[in-house]
Amino acid sequence: MDRLIEAIEAKQNPxxxxxxxxEALVPAQIVASFAEEISEQVEDPAEAPAMQLSVAFFEFNRAIIDAVADIVPAVKPQIAMYEALGPAGIDAYTMTCEYAKQKGLYVLGDVKRGDIGSTAAAYAHHLSGVGLDDTAYDPWHEDAVTVNPYLGTDGITPFIDAATANDKDIFVLVRTSNPSSSELQELELASGERVYEHVADLVEGWGAETIGKNGYSHVGAVVGATHPEEGKALRARMPHTFFLVPGYGAQGGTAQGVAGMFDRDGMGALVNSSRGIIGAWKKSDKYSESMSADDALDLVAESAREAAKDMRDNLRAVLP
Ligand SMILES: O=C(O)c1cc(=O)[nH]c(=O)n1[C@@H]1O[C@H](COP(=O)(O)O)[C@@H](O)[C@H]1O
Known part of the structure; x- marks a missing residue:
């Protein structure tokens, strides 16, 4: 986490x-602008829509990355959006990660993996590189990935080993932001504690041997912005665990609500907003369906930058 913390400090923006x-978040004219080029490339016309959207996703991301790279420390591509488009989508995902990394950003791959140990070891190649010697080739370009703890320690250990060996990080789901998260996470155990509290203790323990110079381990936790009180209690319970805090903006999380998830120095948490930033162009009165693809891309970039600045300023206002 030291690299992430340095990036946050440099931008003064958590x-x-x-x-x-x-498809709904990318202006239609940007997608349409690739129709001809893609139709000339594909062997099977059935592939064209997914390829066209994938190329559009990458151009959309590139415009946003260019617009925010000097003000945010990190990006979090959500692999589900790219997997939905098949192999071309995966290409757009890895190209996005690579581009963001070239721009100096910390790349948090939201892949939410978790399985038995032997399978987790294969998933952990997201952090260690792929191929026969495990190291030479890193097509994913991720600095961290999100991990699901439901399978317990043997499903997590391969990720921790890969992360520590390569100076990367993992973020383990502890208290997720979604409405149904209480069905499992809030269940009370015989000890009186909640399931998510028990997971929190496991996560703090999993990271214990990997604490860096800033006091945080390579094993982070995902704590939803929609749970301000629980997040504050978890901050005290998990002193060496850095938090990824999604749920800001589109899901209702606010700067005031996440303030308690930071440590006394205003560090210890990284707050995510996806739709609130990449979809900010939709709220602009400058948008018109008749504008060109280039103008739409400029508007996407400009709106994302403004939204990212607003978020940064709102967070700064509640931090020490
Ligand atoms: O791991 C995550 O990032 C995550 C965990 C969680 O509890 N809630 C949550 O929303 N997320 C992810 O964070 C992003 C939130 O997107 P927005 O609601 O559009 O800001 C999505 O990529 C979610 O998959």
Whole structure:
């Protein structure tokens, strides 16, 4: 986490832009502008729509990354949005990660993996590189990934080993932002504690051997912005665990609500907003369906930058 913390300090901004493109979030003229080029390239016309959207996703992301790279420390591409388009979408995902990394951003791959140990070891190649010698080739370009703890320690250990060996990080789901999260996470155990509290203790323990110079381990936790009180209690309970805090903006999380999830120095958490930033152009009265693809891309970039600045300023206002 030391690299992430340094990036946050350099930008004085504990927020991350979520790159979760969907067809509805990319202006139609940008997608349409690739129709001819793609139709000439494909062997099977059935492939064209997914390829066209994938290329549009990458151009959309590139415009947003260019617009925010000097003000945010990190981006969080959500792999589901790209997987939905098949292999071309995966290409757009890895190209997005690579581009963001070239721009000096910390790349948090939201892949939410978790499985038995042997399978987790294969998933952990997201952090260690792929191929026969495990190291030479890193097509993912991620600095961290999100991980699901439901399978317990043996499903997590391969990720921790890969993260520590390569100076990367993982963020483990502890208290998720979604409405149904209480169905499992809030269940009370015989000890009187909640399931998510028990997971929190496991996560703090999993990171204990990997604490860096800033006091945080390579094993972070995901704590939703929609749970301000629980997040504050978790901050005290998990002193060496850095938080990824999604749920700001589109899901109702606010700067005031997440303030308690930071430590006394105003560090210890990275707040995510995806739709609130990449979809900010939709709220602009400058948008018109008749504008060109280039103008639409400029508006996407300008709106994302303004939204990212607003988020940064709102967070700064509640931090010490
Ligand atoms: O791991 C995550 O990032 C995550 C965990 C969680 O509890 N809630 C949550 O919303 N997320 C992700 O954070 C992003 C939130 O997107 P917006 O609601 O558009 O800001 C999505 O990529 C979610 O998959």
């Amino acid at each position: 927020s991350v832009v979520g790159l979760d493109p969907t």
